[in-house]
Amino acid sequence: MTYDVDAFRSQFPSLSSGIAHFDGPGGSQTPAPVAEAVARTMTSSIANRGRLTAAERLADDVVVGARQAMADLLGADPRGVVFGRSMTQLTYDLSRTLAATWQAGDEVVVTRLDHDANVRPWVQAAEAVGATVRWADFDPGTGELTANDVAAVLSPRTRLVAITGASNLIGTRPPVAEIAEVAHGVGALVFVDAVHLAAHAPVDMATLRADLLACSPYKFLGPHCGVLAAAPELLESLHPAKLLPSSDAVPERFELGTLPYELLAGTTAAVDVLAGLAPDDGGRRDRLLRAMAAVEAHEDALRDRLEAGIAELPGVRSWSRAAQRTPTLLLTFDGREAKEVSAHLAQQGINAPSSNFYAIEASRRLGLGDAGGLRLGLAPYSTIDDVDRVVAALGGLLP
Structure with missing residues (x-):
């Protein structure tokens, strides 16, 4: 093309x-189609999600459509796509939820290559439950972070490895799949910050071997919100703090409060603008x-x-x-x-x-x-x- x-x-x-x-x-x-989708949704007859009235159905269709759009962009399951205010907010929420399953002596690995949104939430969550934080360093001369750098700080007590898909500071794209392989070898989950990566390259969760992956639509032409993707089965095993009457379904149990329907409509539009760069054949x-x-x-x-x-x-x-x-x-x-x-x-x-x-x-x-x-x-x-x-x-x- x-x-x-x-x-x-x-x-x-x-x-x-x-x-x-x-x-x-x-x-x-x-791009204009994104702004138009946001404005059109905000000025439409719309209500909280449901299937009874046309206004309810519009809101529900917007959410379902945005989950599918992000699943298509990331190679994810739409049933495991969570929306939030930002990648930072979603990572903080998830870190607290996962930390509830950790105990003293467990370990979490973070890297010095990452944006602080994929460092501090894990550090603070680990400290809150007495878990140990291990740091993987990158080579400042080359900017490289290797699988060996991460493997050196893994142990059978490692519960999670937080790794960037691409450095927002110097652009380094570490070998995420290789890092995930060694992390999975000790039974750890792998959380990938794809905020910078998703704006510049094709992303596939399966190829990256990511258990959890987060990104931000406003980095790839969309509005300001955050996205977390994971296998629905993994999300089913986690129990975040939530309001009693709010849905316990996945992924809704991770979404606090009413979703910003207009921003989700804009997110779908941004994905469609990117897809529009390719000839209109295929899915x-x-x-x-x-x-x-x-x-x-x-x-x-x-x-x-x-x-x-x-x-x-x-x-x-x-x-x-x-x-x-x-x-x-x-x-x-x-x-x-x-x-x-x-x-x-x-x-x-x-x-x-x-x-x-x-x-x-x-x-x-x-x-x-x-x-x-x-x-x-x-x-x-x-x-x-x-x-x-x-x-x-x-x-x-x-x-």
Whole structure:
């Protein structure tokens, strides 16, 4: 299939502003069909879920449709798709639920490569029940986190391994399936943070061997909410704190309060926009796999061009070095603060923020402290012109 980036960009009203967006890892721009789905749902005759009235049926259909859409995107079972306010909220809720099954002497593994949303909830949940936290370190020179790095901190008492599908700071894509294999070998569950991965590559829970996987639709063109996917049988075995009259069915028992129907409608629309990148033959899951493979190829080609341009600039250091990685570059600059460079780019209509981006353990592991660096994140709507523009802007600032 061909990738027509100009046709794709025409769906994004915000891109007509002329701003070059390298801030996608923090939240992508929104295409018109997503905004329209949100508005249409909010202005429709709608009620709480049910099957009696048309308003109830609309709400129910929106929820069921969103579960199927996310299942198609992730290669998951729609009966195991849970919605929440954010990935962070869902991970905190799940960590407390799982911790109720742990005891003193049990162990949990987290990594220093991860966003703090896949670190702190597990650390705090373990501490609350007297479980031990084990840390898997990545190589700061290469940015790589290997299965051996995780295996070194596993034991028969390991109950869960929390691992990122892709680092939101430096883009590293660790070998999740290999890590899951060694984790399953000691009987541990594997929780994958796919927030950054799902925006850039095809995702399949079975291939990753993930027991639980979380992501955020607003990173891949959708609205602000969170998604957790797991096998329904696993969710059936867990009993979260919930209101007495609320449903005990799975996945509803994990969803606290009334769902935001308009955001779920927007989530389905975002998945459909991505599927629309592929020719209209085959089912949505097949189209999404082809579409996301095309997105990955488009972004990787732009990343190669971006890295080649940056390599010609003096005093720039890239911390994104792993063999397998997303099109996400973390940069620091000799003699200049990254936030100064970010401000310079902003003045030229280029959005490229500077931070540790909540990957605080990774930033510290790299020796960057809590400051992090300047992050250039490519997205499906990024263009060659965007890449050349940011390289030129950096070149105009650096000596």
